[in-house]
């Protein structure tokens with residue numbers, strides 16, 4: 001494996017943190033861009049990681065920064081829009097700025113993070129539509145060597161799927177009403193996603209490909225949330241709510257700060273997030289299962305919950 005100079009954009013979040021640590025461990029030299037370096041001091045542990053404050057929408061600054069790199073990885077993405085970040089800006093406009101800056105700085109290799117079901121013709125979910133727009137745009141760049149990645153939901157330490165449901169379940173009554181309970185997923189482990197990026201960096205066979213990434217098993221959302229409850233030691237019963245209530249929930253919770261669920265999330269969940277063919281095995285990666293990995297990072301809380309129940313029953317007995 002050749003050591004590369006890699007610029008990671010959007011690499012300070014969940015997937016990026018795992019990826020940047022792995023790239024550094026493999027001896028690559030990493031430039032990590034962020035809008036807020038003061039929040040990401042943990043990357044200073046690596047001599048080979050340089051954290052750079054930049055406005056990624058400033059094409060001139062980006063072009064200057066990219067000069068001398070071998071590869072760009074774009075992970076920037078949002079799940080919900082906020083006042084100053086729209087899906088269109090982050091998922092479609094930013095990729096356009098990145099490919100322009102790559103051309104002008106002479107960098108030709110791009111690994112681009114999209115999402116399963118991303119589709120420019122998607123009529124309802126603006127998340128999936130904008131992701132599809134950005135992916136099509138980068139794949140259509142003649143002269144650039146582009147690989148895009150289309151994962152189902154990604155899980156692992158620090159994820160916002162199992163961890164978020166665990167938080168909600170801890171606060172929930174004994175019956176937990178769940179929107180879109182029948183939607184199906186093939187959750188993919190973050191370590192496997194990271195390995196897919198690592199392999200693709202210098203695997204020319206992946207150039208021009210849109211790689212779907214899925215874990216080994218398919219579950220409904222209800223099964224995954226019920227499993228989370230088990231893991232944290234809650235006896236909560238997870239029940240699906242009718243479609244009209246799910247829509248209402250999307251509209252209502254979309255107004256709550258932090259948007260725990262939005263109408264765009266509702267639309268994204270109308271299509272199963274499962275692969276036609278997962279690329280992991282063709283990349284030589286054995287996919288890890290939910291059952292194998294999740295208990296390890298929800299376990300501490302599970303143990304604590306068991307201990308809390310024991311303490312509570314012991315107090316009742318005194």
Ligand SMILES: NC(=O)c1ccc[n+]([C@@H]2O[C@H](COP(=O)([O-])OP(=O)(O)OC[C@H]3O[C@@H](n4cnc5c(N)ncnc54)[C@H](OP(=O)(O)O)[C@@H]3O)[C@@H](O)[C@H]2O)c1
Nearest residue numbers: 010011012013014015016034035075076077085115153154
């Ligand atoms: N997690 C999943 O289950 C999943 C599934 C499918 C696809 N994906 C895709 O995978 C990528 C990484 O996901 P993640 O879970 O690691 O996300 P994350 O933890 O939310 O991190 C997102 C990254 O995007 C950057 N970012 C956020 N808002 C931005 C904006 N307005 N303009 C420019 N950059 C912005 C942030 O960089 P700063 O340091 O500058 O804030 C951060 O590093 C995303 O593209 C996501 O759509 C994720």
